[in-house]
Amino acid sequence: MITKDDIWIFLPAYNEATVIRGVIKNLKSYGYENLVVVDDGSSDNTFKFSKEEGVRVLHLSLNRGVGAAVRAAILFAKKKDINFMVFMDADGQHFPSEIEKLVNELQKQRADIVIGSRFLELESKIPFSRIVYNKIASVFTYFGKSTITDSQSGFRLLNKKAINNLDLNIDGYGICTEMIWKANSMKLNLVETSIKVQYTEYSQSKGQNLWKGIQTAFNLLKNILYEH
Amino acid sequence: MNIRTFQIVVPLLAVIFIFWQFWKIYNFKIKLKAIWPGILVAFFISIIALFPDVTTNWLAKTLDFKSNVNAIIFILIGTLFGTVIILYDLYKRQQKTITKLTIELSLIVADKDDVDS
Numbered sequence: 001m002i003t004k005d006d007i008w009i010f011l012p013a014y015n016e017a018t019v020i021r022g023v024i025k026n027l028k029s030y031g032y033e034n035l036v037v038v039d040d041g042s043s044d045n046t047f048k049f050s051k052e053e054g055v056r057v058l059h060l061s062l063n064r065g066v067g068a069a070v071r072a073a074i075l076f077a078k079k080k081d082i083n084f085m086v087f088m089d090a091d092g093q094h095f096p097s098e099i100e101k102l103v104n105e106l107q108k109q110r111a112d113i114v115i116g117s118r119f120l121e122l123e124s125k126i127p128f129s130r131i132v133y134n135k136i137a138s139v140f141t142y143f144g145k146s147t148i149t150d151s152q153s154g155f156r157l158l159n160k161k162a163i164n165n166l167d168l169n170i171d172g173y174g175i176c177t178e179m180i181w182k183a184n185s186m187k188l189n190l191v192e193t194s195i196k197v198q199y200t201e202y203s204q205s206k207g208q209n210l211w212k213g214i215q216t217a218f219n220l221l222k223n224i225l226y227e228h
Numbered sequence: 229m230n231i232r233t234f235q236i237v238v239p240l241l242a243v244i245f246i247f248w249q250f251w252k253i254y255n256f257k258i259k260l261k262a263i264w265p266g267i268l269v270a271f272f273i274s275i276i277a278l279f280p281d282v283t284t285n286w287l288a289k290t291l292d293f294k295s296n297v298n299a300i301i302f303i304l305i306g307t308l309f310g311t312v313i314i315l316y317d318l319y320k321r322q323q324k325t326i327t328k329l330t331i332e333l334s335l336i337v338a339d340k341d342d343v344d345s
Binding site for chain 2: 038041056057058059060061062065068071076079169171
């Protein structure tokens with residue numbers, strides 16, 4: 001039985017001062033107390049506001065990309081011997097109520113990683129540019145012999161086995177695909193479950209878009225060439 | 229054989245450059261593996277400057293170019309391309325190191341915060 005105290009929630013954040021307080025309060029209202037904001041070198045008040053909300057903050061002094069924030073979070077989890085970690089976007093597009101869905105799927109399927117998929121059942125209105133971005137990124141995910149429908153989802157649950165075994169290298173958005181590739185190559189049990197998301201004007205102005213999709217695809221390609 | 233000015237100036241500059249690179253190694257500012265491309269280029273250019281006709285004609289013949297000028301341009305473009313790749317590799321390594329250090333620093337600070345609280 002996994003309780004809320006067993007779960008640590010990590011919010012990779014870059015210049016999210018506008019929404020970070022609300023996101024933290026929302027998570028706390030659902031009874032999640034183990035919250036860590038991974039501040040990826042924000043130039044606004046993300047760090048200050050997160051501290052004021054009384055959560056732990058992993059502060060990257062330079063903006064190194066979401067991949068670096070995820071890697072920092074995983075290393076932190078390894079150090080603290082955390083059993084379950086959840087990654088959520090800090091822009092408030094994910095619902096805390098959906099964490100339970102991921103946990104249930106993890107227990108039901110004895111999974112090591114559960115990815116919240118926006119495309120498994122189209123429950124939310126997703127902007128066209130995000131759909132295109134995901135399709136481009138998915139092409140690269142398929143190279144890793146994965147059939148995950150939402151390879152770029154930032155809503156993920158990892159168990160201890162995944163935390164201890166994943167050794168990620170990419171700094172940017174390509175980390176989502178790299179995690180799937182490496183999980184597959186390590187024979188970790190990777191499953192997905194459908195989630196709802198809310199796209200506000202704010203969240204659409206942040207995060208991924210078509211241009212970033214192309215950049216991510218090129219970065220992935222460069223990383224493959226660079227590493228092999 | 230008439231010695232022209234560039235046949236003295238170019239090899240001299242190359243020697244100064246090579247000496248400067250080794251001086252940096254001596255002072256622990258740089259590693260040997262980082263200077264060999266520059267030294268190779270300097271060496272190559274000084275050889276061409278010392279024996280312009282012999283070297284370029286040999287290059288043109290070896291690479292099957294009609295003109296020795298074309299052969300030199302081809303070699304220089306190749307060298308430029310190689311240098312870009314090497315520089316990109318160095319840049320990527322530096323980026324990775326910066327990220328690694330930034331992550332490590334954030335974890336150290338988090339540990340310190342835990343101890344303080």
